[in-house]
Amino acid sequence: MQENMLKYLLPMDTHVEQVLLDDGDVQAMFDLHKCQGTSFINLQVHAVDTRCLSTHASRQSGDPQPLDRIHSVGQVFRSKELLQMELTNYAIARGFNWKYLKNDSVRLTVRCNVAVCPWRLHAFVIREGPQFAIKSLNNIHSCGCDIMSYGHPQTSKKWVANAVKGKLVDKPTYRASEMMRDIRRDYGISIPYHQAWWGKEVAVSSLYGDFRTSYHMLNWYSERALQSNPGSVLSLEVGPETKRFKRFFICFQASAYVFEHRVQGVILAASVLNGNNELFTVAYSIADSETYDNWVWFLQILKKALLSDRRITFLSDRGKGLKEAIPDIFSNDHHGYCFQHIIHNFNDQCAGKYAAPFKK
Numbered sequence: 001m002q003e004n005m006l007k008y009l010l011p012m013d014t015h016v017e018q019v020l021l022d023d024g025d026v027q028a029m030f031d032l033h034k035c036q037g038t039s040f041i042n043l044q045v046h047a048v049d050t051r052c053l054s055t056h057a058s059r060q061s062g063d064p065q066p067l068d069r070i071h072s073v074g075q076v077f078r079s080k081e082l083l084q085m086e087l088t089n090y091a092i093a094r095g096f097n098w099k100y101l102k103n104d105s106v107r108l109t110v111r112c113n114v115a116v117c118p119w120r121l122h123a124f125v126i127r128e129g130p131q132f133a134i135k136s137l138n139n140i141h142s143c144g145c146d147i148m149s150y151g152h153p154q155t156s157k158k159w160v161a162n163a164v165k166g167k168l169v170d171k172p173t174y175r176a177s178e179m180m181r182d183i184r185r186d187y188g189i190s191i192p193y194h195q196a197w198w199g200k201e202v203a204v205s206s207l208y209g210d211f212r213t214s215y216h217m218l219n220w221y222s223e224r225a226l227q228s229n230p231g232s233v234l235s236l237e238v239g240p241e242t243k244r245f246k247r248f249f250i251c252f253q254a255s256a257y258v259f260e261h262r263v264q265g266v267i268l269a270a271s272v273l274n275g276n277n278e279l280f281t282v283a284y285s286i287a288d289s290e291t292y293d294n295w296v297w298f299l300q301i302l303k304k305a306l307l308s309d310r311r312i313t314f315l316s317d318r319g320k321g322l323k324e325a326i327p328d329i330f331s332n333d334h335h336g337y338c339f340q341h342i343i344h345n346f347n348d349q350c351a352g353k354y355a356a357p358f359k360k
């Protein structure tokens with residue numbers, strides 16, 4: 001069974017392929033090309049054989065377990081590279097290493113690294129290729145690999161990236177420590193933290209393009225944001241010589257309007273401290289007033305948006321309804337109070353009586 005996958009090359013960086021999955025992607029492709037003033041689109045149709053074991057990343061979550069990846073004579077792989085990748089997965093999960101006896105464009109013959117062990121695999125190209133099929137397989141080991149488990153020489157950041165790609169598509173906040181846990185469960189081996197971390201970096205950049213490409217998208221974003229928010233001011237500046245990103249100013253028309261006119265309502269917002277101790281806004285909403293009900297609504301949506309199971313420490317001003325809403329919605333997380341606000345409240349409520357030492 002074959003299905004087609006559409007890809008196009010980004011007009012600003014023709015080394016980067018972008019997959020078209022839905023109408024939104026098609027629209028973004030036209031917008032990007034219009035924005036760059038290009039006269040043609042480099043569109044490619046890739047045939048994906050769904051019988052083969054590795055299709056593109058978003059389908060990997062339903063893939064067979066590593067120990068089922070190599071099983072019988074007649075098994076077909078989309079290419080020799082994919083066969084080698086599955087062989088790596090299989091060998092890591094089963095705990096053996098292999099030696100190449102033949103490795104060229106038309107055949108691949110490998111044996112278990114332990115010379116006396118009978119395990120062998122021989123695969124041959126199908127017609128002119130690029131597909132490969134297993135022609136003979138002795139799947140029995142006498143080397144004892146099935147009962148041993150420790151690290152494996154074939155693990156690398158590239159291997160880790162391939163092993164976790166599918167999961168990363170479903171869960172972008174997938175952490176290195178979770179990857180270590182899942183690899184231990186699926187392959188029975190322990191990998192060091194740095195290898196998991198680098199593997200994630202490799203997987204993320206192959207899935208979403210590198211950060212350099214994201215900067216290219218700012219031109220497109222600017223134009224689209226202006227189209228949908230007429231009257232806004234967006235100013236993107238690049239270095240005159242380097243042509244590199246310098247700064248980006250955004251003021252939406254609605255925000256400017258609120259500043260000029262008296263508008264009723266309050267803004268409920270959540271910010272985080274980044275690694276440099278700087279504030280970064282994660283989410284904000286506009287509501288009629290600060291109430292328990294509004295905070296519960298805000299926090300419920302925030303919880304969905306965060307996608308993460310990591311523990312959070314909230315720091316609040318104990319605003320109306322917020323003090324009760326945080327433990328109700330984020331019951332497993334911590335909640336601290338801003339000391340500055342506690343001092344102010346204390347001064348306001350106990351002025352004249354106990355406040356003298358705090359006024360200094």
Ligand SMILES: [Zn+2]
Binds near residue numbers: 112117140144145
């Ligand atoms: Zn063996």
